[in-house]
Amino acid sequence: METSSPETLAKAYEFSEVEKKWYAVWQADKTFSAKMDPERDSFSIVIPPPNVTGVLHVGHALNNTLQDVLIRYKRMMGCNTLWVPGTDHAGIATQNVVERQLATENKSRHDLGRDNFIERVWQWREEKGGTIINQLKHLGCSCDWERERFTMDEGLSKAVRTVFVRLFKEGLIYKGDYIVNWCPRCHTALSDDEVEHEDKKGKLYHIRYPFADGSGHVVVATTRPETMLGDTGVAVHPDDERYAHLKEIGISLPLTDRTIPVVFDHHVKREFGTGALKVTPAHDRDDYEIGLRHKLEIMKIMDNSGVMNEAAGPYAGLDRFACRTKIVADLEAQGFLDKIEDYDHAVGNCYRCHTVVEPTTSLQWFVSVRPLADKAVAAVRDGRINIHPKTWDNTFYAWMDNIRDWCISRQIWWGHQIPAWTCDDCNHLMVEEVAPTSCQKCQSKNLSQESDVLDTWFSSALWPFSTLGWPEQTEELKFFYPTSVLITSFDILFFWVARMMMMGLHFLDEVPFKDVYLHALVRDKDGKKMSKSTGNVIDPLVVMAEYGTDALRYTMTAFAAQGRDIRLSEERIEGYRHFINKIWNAARFSLMHIDACDPAVTKDVQPATMALAHRWILSRLNKTITEVHASLAGFRFNDTASALYQFIWHEFCDWYLEWIKSDLYGEDAGKKAEAQTVLFTVLEAIVKLLHPIAPFVTEEIWHFLPGHRPTLMTESFPLANPAWDDQEAEESAELIKGVIGGIRNIRSEMQIHPSAEIEAFAICPDPLKQQRLQTHAPSIMGLTRTASLDVQASGTVPQGTANYIFEDIEIFVPLKGLIDVEKEIAKLNKNKEKLEKQAAQTKGKLSNEKFLSNAPDDIIAKENGKLDEFTLQLTKIDETIVRLQELA
C-alpha cells in the first residue's frame, strides 16, 4: 500500500488525515485486542470509567494519555497488554440529564413511571452515551474496544448483586434508620464524600431558652435557627457547674409548647458560646449521636424537599429558608433573640447540584467498612499496593482510620436496584441474587422489591474484576488480575481507589492493582480550576483540532510531574506542536538519504570502527533509551518526555544531522553508506521511542522507512546496547562542539556574515585534545564555514584577531577589517570577573583543611582541575587584553 517515495512527505506535518487514517487501520487490524499468550507477561489497566454523560475534558486527556503511553510501551516490550475501556452509569448525573430532557417536553419522570423512565435512560445512552468513547479514540487510546463495558451491563450487574448478597449474608451490609446527608433537590441520600463543604458567610443566632420554672434562661447559638423546632434537648458539659442545677428543671422551648430536658454530654465544648448546645437529633449528625446517648426523641420537622412538615406546627408548609426568616422574626418579636453575629462557617453542598445538604434521619442501607478498610490499609502498608507519589500514603491512612460506614442506598431510579424484597404480609426481608417468587417465611406471593438503587461507586468499586468476568472464573480473570497499575486523579482516591482495594481484597483475596499512580489536577494557567462558568476551559477537542493529537499528548506527558498541580497553557501546547513538526522534518530529511539503505544490514551496527559523529550519536541514543525505560518504570512521565525532546531536537537534529551532511552529500561511498546506516538506525529507534507518546506521527513516518512491517505499534521497543556506550566519543564530541561554539560566537559577535568564509586558529596545550581537534578539523570546518583550522600546542597570537576561550583552548579568528577594541576588552573583562569569582570560590575550598580531609577524592580532584582551568583561562584573558591595548 505504501508505494510512496520519500519525496511525498509533505513539507509540514498534516496531522488531521494521518490521525484518522491510522486509527482506522489499527482498529481494523485489531492491534488493540488483548491476547493471552502464556509465554509472555501480562500487563493490564482498567480505565477509570468516565461518566456516560461525560464530554472529554483536559483531565481525561491527561489521564488517558498516560495510560496509553504505558500500554503502548508495554505492548512494544512484548507484553500481553489489556486496556479495558468502558463508562460509568453515573446514577444521579445521568438521571439529571434525562430529567432535563423530559422537562423540555413538560414532563417529569413521575409522568413516565419508573420502568418507562429507565427505558428512556437506556435510550438516551444508546444515542448519546458513545460520545466520550469516540473522543477517547480521537485521543489515540489503544483500548481493547471489543471488551468495552458499562457499569449497568448484564455482567457487571450480576457482579453487583453477588457482592451485595454476600456482604449482606456476612453481616457487612445492614439497613437502618440513621442520620444521612440528604439532598432536598435530588431527593436522595448522599455519602459523606459526596458532600462538598464550602465556606460561607452566615449568621450565628443566639437564642434565649427559658427555664421551665421561669427562674431564668440559657442562651444557645445556632446557624440554622429553624431547626429549633426539632429540638428535643439542650446539652451542657457534665462538669459545667453553671448548669448543674438544670438537671431537674428542663427548658421551655420558645415558639412551641414543649418542655425539653437538659442532658449532660462530654461532646459539648464549655468554652464555645455559653456552653449550652441545642440538640436536634433529627437534623444534625452530632446532635443525633448525643440524642442516642441520652435517649432523646428524634423529631423530624422537614420533608424530603426541605419543606417544614406538620411537626413544625404553624410553620408547616414553609421552605426551610423561608422558615428560618420567619422563625428569626418571631423570636425577635417575642424577645427570645439575644443577638445575631456574622459567622463564617462551612456549609455542605450536594456535589451534583450544589443544593445545601440537609442532615436528616432516614431508612438507608449501609456497608460496615471497617473490616474491609483494614485489609486495604494492610495491603498498602506491606507494599502489595504502591501508591505513587508516596506522599499520598499518609493521607490515605488518615482517611481510612476515620472512615465511617458507607451509606450505599440512593433514592433515585437510575442505577442498580437493591436486590432485597420485603414480604407485604409478614414483613420478612429477603436479600437474594435472583428475585424470590414467594416469601421464605410465610410463602406469601406478595413481595415488594426495595425501590432504592445503589450508590454509583458501589459498582465502580468492582470494576477491576467485574470487567474481567467475575463472578465467573474466566480466563481473563486468571490472566489479567490483579491488574498492573491504576492511573487516576487523586481526587477520587477515596471515592473509588480505596473502595476497589476493599472489594478486590475481600472478594478475590488479592489486590486489584499493584501500583496506583495519582496524577495532578489540571488547572488553567493561573492555577484556577477550569470551569465552564469562568470560561477558562481548555477543550482538548479544540486543541486536537488545532495542534494535533500528538502535540496534546506530548504536552500532557511533559506536564505530568509528580506531586504538583498542572497549569496548562496554550503556549506550551504550541511548543510541542513545533516539536512534532520538527520530528516530521527530521524524518523527511533523513528519508531523502536512506531510501537505498538495506535494513537487513543496519541490524548489526558496529560503531567501533565508525566516525566520531556516529559513535557519539549511538552512545547518546543509548543513554536516552536507558532514561526512557527508567523514567517510565518510575512513572516519571515528564522525564521521559524531556529526555526524548532533548535528544531528538538538540542532539540528533541540531548536531548529528548537520554533522553528517558532508558525508551524505559527499563523494566517499564508504562514508556515505556508514552515515546512511547509522542515520537509519537512529531514526528507527527514535520513532519507536516516541511512539507511546506520539503514536500518529511516528506511525506515519514508520511507513516511509525501508523494510517497515505493517504497524509500528507491535514493533519491539529499543533496548540499550552496552556496546554502543562510548565515553571517548562523548568526550571528543563535547570538545569539538565547544570549539565550534567558540568559532560561531566569534562570528556572531564580530558580525561576520554566515556565508563569509573565515580562517581559524587554535592553541591547545593538551596533547590528547590537540590530537582530537586535528583529527576532527574537517568536521569543525564544515560546521562553521571555516576554510582552514590550524591547531598548535603553543604559539603567539597574531595581531588583529578576535578570540574565544573554551576550557584550556584558545581559539582565534583573524579579521580582515578592524575589530572594535573597546568592545572586545569590555567583553573580556566581564568574562574575567566571572572567572575570578569562580576561581576564588574554588581556591577557598581547596585551602580549607576540613574540605581536604573530608571530601571524597574525586571531588577534590575535580576542584583541582577546575582551579587549573580557571587560572589558565585568566592568564589567557590577561594576555589578550594586553595585546588589544597595544593595538589601540
Add this chain to the structure above:
RNA sequence: GGGCGGUUAGCUCAGCUGGGAGAGCAUCGGCCUUACAAGCCGAGGGUCACAGGUUCGAUCCCUGUACCGCCCACCA
C-alpha cells in the same frame, strides 16, 4: 482545628538518593545556509521566599517565619 503541597530566569515549570543552577515560551542581535522561518546561529537574564541549624560543602537534609494553594474535621 489538624494534615499535605508550593515558593528556582519576565512567564510556565524541571532539578531522582546534598559536590560548579536547567528547559520551553518571551526578550535582544544575526541569518530565507536546498529537512524544518512551526526553522537555524549567537546573546542577555536567577543572593534557588526569609531566618537559623546540621555538614568540609545546602536549591536539595532539619527547625522556625511569611505568603499561596489543596485536602480532611462534629465547635453548635
